[in-house]
Amino acid sequence: MAYRYATERADHSDLASGCVLRSAPGRPGFPVRLAGELFQRAAAHAGQGPIALWDPCCGSGHLVTAVGLLHRDRLSRILATDTDDAAVGLAARNLDLLTSEGLAARERELRADAERFGRPSFLDRAAAARRLSGRLAAMGGDLPCAVRTGDAFAPEPPGRVDVVLTDVPYGDLSHWSGRLPEGDPVSALLRSLAAVLPGGAVIAVTARTRKVPVPAGVAALERMRAGNRAAVLVRAGDLHG
Template identity: 70%
Template structure:
């Protein structure tokens, strides 16, 4: 199968975490070029167009929102969930930026801050929000989205059929994951749990700050890759059932 990936050096600074897209302590951003490539790799394995994307460990919703803004024309909807209620509330605010109204509101908020505090940086970020709104409009307009609280180790079936799962797991901070077996690598169990609520053709793309991501015994990934300090693995849900 032949793939086409974006390898250009396009300026993606408008998508930086903590600018138009909101951030919070403990919720780091994600490399935009890597998110772009992973989405393209995963969607190349999906039989459906457009696709519904789900991030079940969404944190601030940054990764899901970035992909929505980059690939509105290739997405039917974006779903996000997390076990942390505060993270879900932040993710919902970021996913609102997948609408022209949400981006217009964010632009207005930033311009008001610029007037109140006299900071040119707020005006620059407001301009970025306007550019993102123009991009969203050009790629198809508002993108349906939803965020909800949920445990990825015991996930409820999403309200819409999912084609792609793309998530960055907190590999270095796993002891608080209640679904994990103490002392065991939790990712294989996570993959099987997620696959249990997905249709067979769905593709899972999981990344983490580690050298190699473990998968369940006997499962052959569609792809593996490493970029910088992150590893990624792509699998078919049917192979995990």
């Protein structure tokens, strides 16, 4: 089934990459509203109970950190992996913002930078960090997270995972790496991830393309379009074999 993305009216500017969440050249952020929409759709297919979430191509970690701050009350843990050590380091700093101490430290850092560089805009960002801290506390407090180096084409067993949510590399901003197979990398990615997941897990993949491919004979749970991005949701069990 295919869906067009419906824009929410909620203001998610506090979650924009480079505001409180850290960014770096070549580490693109992800549309926050779309992240929330995809997570909620995938979680609905995954069933009841707290969701263990994994991003196997995490880059800066912006996608799963934003989801964590939007939907802490639906989550039990987050795992983020990437082949690039620099990306993993940045993702670890962003996922630290899913703790009260991490957000408090970020607020202090932004206030100090505002004074050091004479930048009032940093005070606005510090205020955003405080608002996010209040939001996190209201939804259940610190969220357990793990970040490590890993190859999505040859993944280690990730422990319990209910939902995979990832934005695959594209264009000049990010590139595939690891044990890249011949043929379509997205279909290969789906197969390799499914091999280490339980059958009921849901994999949601987005890409800057008109349609995200899936292996032949596999039926998508849902498809979505949002601007220049497309997304597909598939069940891991449908990819087994």
